[in-house]
Amino acid sequence: MAARAYWQGQIKLALVSIPVEVYPATRSGATISFHQIHEPSGKRIRYEKVAPGVGPVDPDEIMKGFEVSKGNYVLLDDEEIEAVKIESRKTLELVQFVDASEIDVLYYDKPYFVVPADDLAEEAYVVLRDALRQSRKVGLGQLSVRGREQLVSIKPCGRGIVMEVLRYADEVHKAQGYFRDIEDKKPDEDLLDLATALIDKKTAPFKPAEFHNRYVEALQRLIDKKRKAHSSKRILEDVEEPGRGGGNVIDLMAALKKSVGSEGKAPPRKPTARKTTPAKAAPRRKSA
16 A cells, blocks of 8 residues: 555454554645745745844754743753653554444544455454444544554444544533524524425535635636736736625525525515696797
């Protein structure tokens, strides 16, 4: 396999150990990086490490410091930090199994593919995969790698197993603090039916390849235009933003009906009585 393994070791379930290799399941998306440039000279801006009142400093004289009070630091060198790192153990012990629905989406951080290390490990690997699928559970354990201990879950994925790094409890904000002021009331049934119909209308299989990073694409087009023009002149394109041009107050029922495509016929207007005024007599011509 061309990719480099993120971790190699054994998944342990009681007395059963399964040699596995773990590979990243994702990669960084398309991005465009910028440098800071001094416009008059066209030169790139560089940064020096300086200490107030001292000026530029030698990199060998720089240490890591933890601020214990304002302006006071506990200094640590690299060897001291390395000495307390958790040894990268070669065993992922599954200590608990839970329903997948019990893990809130906020806890999921990053997925990895788990594959059997060799042909001998494949039988036990398949047994674990199918046991997880049949029980509809995910396994939990803690993985020590690169000086860090991570909480992880494993679950079946097609013909294989996926490991997902989970956030610890202190890394997740409590949702109640953000949703506290939302009133606990039921929406209007007609509005709910229309919104549900709109969801049904727009429901389709998930095809991630159909979605693109439109900002990066637009930025690349802008860069290409300026490169071809050989000019530093500003190029601004007007982009119509959704929601512009209307008032803030909307008729939710009308908007949902229009979105669903089932906008009803407007009720007939009542005839309004037209006010008649007597015709003015034409002015008489003066006789000569």
